[in-house]
Amino acid sequence: QVQLVESGGGVVQPGRSLRLSCAASGFTFSSYTMHWVRQAPGKGLEWVAVISYDGSNKYYADSVKGRFTISRDNSKNTMYLQMNSLRAEDTAVYYCARGPPGGYEHWGQGTLVTVSS
Amino acid sequence: QAGLTQPPSVSKGLRQTATLTCTGNSNNVGNQGAAWLQQHQGHPPKLLFYRNNNRPSGISERFSASRSGNTASLTITGLQPEDEADYYCSTWDSSLSVGVFGGGTKLTVL
Numbered sequence: 001q002v003q004l005v006e007s008g009g010g011v012v013q014p015g016r017s018l019r020l021s022c023a024a025s026g027f028t029f030s031s032y033t034m035h036w037v038r039q040a041p042g043k044g045l046e047w048v049a050v051i052s053y054d055g056s057n058k059y060y061a062d063s064v065k066g067r068f069t070i071s072r073d074n075s076k077n078t079m080y081l082q083m084n085s086l087r088a089e090d091t092a093v094y095y096c097a098r099g100p101p102g103g104y105e106h107w108g109q110g111t112l113v114t115v116s117s
Numbered sequence: 118q119a120g121l122t123q124p125p126s127v128s129k130g131l132r133q134t135a136t137l138t139c140t141g142n143s144n145n146v147g148n149q150g151a152a153w154l155q156q157h158q159g160h161p162p163k164l165l166f167y168r169n170n171n172r173p174s175g176i177s178e179r180f181s182a183s184r185s186g187n188t189a190s191l192t193i194t195g196l197q198p199e200d201e202a203d204y205y206c207s208t209w210d211s212s213l214s215v216g217v218f219g220g221g222t223k224l225t226v227l
Contacts, residue, residue: 035216045154045162045205047216059214095161101209101216103152103167110161 002026002106004096009111012086020081020111022096030054030074033100036081038092039110048094050101051079064090086115121146121206121219128225133196137222139189139206145217149208151189153182156203156221165191165204193224201226 008020022034036048049060049070058070069082079096091114097104122140129135139151154162166172166182179200181192193200206219 037216037218044203044221045156045207045218047207047218050216059216061215099164099167102149102207103164104154104162104207105164105167105173107161107163 002098004098004106004108006094006096006108006111009094009113011114011116013117014087014115016086017082017084018086018113020083020094020096020113022079022081022108024077024079024096024098027098029072029077032098034072034079035097035099035101035104036070036079037095037097037104037107038090038113039095040089040092043092046092049081083113086113088115091115121151121208121217123204123206123219123222125220126223126225128227129196130227131196131198134192134194135196135200135224137191137193137204137224139191139219141187141189141208141217143187144212145187145208145210146184146189146206147187149211150184151182151206151208153180153189153191154205154207156205158202162205196226198226200224 003025005023035050051058051070067085072079093110095110096108099105150168152167153165156162170182179194203221205221
């Protein structure tokens with residue numbers, strides 16, 4: 001069965017960096033578009049970034065553009081989110097999701113990122 | 118960035134029918150359709166529909182979805198206590214090349 005497992009979250013000071021990982025199993029990872037979506041405590045869902053099946057196309061939300069970088073290693077069935085210059089407003093549960101743009105078929109359990117001094 | 122508009126809350130009685138709406142524009146809902154997700158407190162979202170009315174396997178037939186112009190709708194019939202959750206619509210904005218979500222509707226089953 002499809003499984004997505006996020007890792008790498010934690011507490012980080014403003015201005016610092018963090019890298020999240022999403023390990024995929026149960027499907028042919030290299031055939032699917034993948035997304036990062038986040039949810040601040042008590043708030044709604046916010047799309048963060050998307051990467052095409054082969055990594056050739058990447059798009060970002062304005063709120064993270066220039067600070068976050070999405071990437072993938074199809075040989076390791078893993079997607080990443082490099083987050084730099086973190087701000088308090090980046091505090092959220094970060095989910096990886098599989099699916100076409102706008103239609104997220106499968107989700108991980110999420111990893112919590114807390115940006116605080 | 119463009120966002121989708123959903124009513125913050127809807128309350129209906131047990132076994133009644135609830136219809137949730139999601140309004141976008143011609144660059145997102147109007148030409149890409151919409152997906153619907155259900156999220157229970159403390160859990161990741163779950164896909165109910167994609168591309169307007171395509172239901173993944175395992176989703177109850179009490180759920181149905183449609184679209185008219187720039188507005189998508191999710192209808193839940195025979196409301197049950199387990200339907201109480203947050204519901205989000207989502208799509209892709211082809212003009213901005215970004216994913217977009219609605220703000221979510223909290224459905225309360227009385």
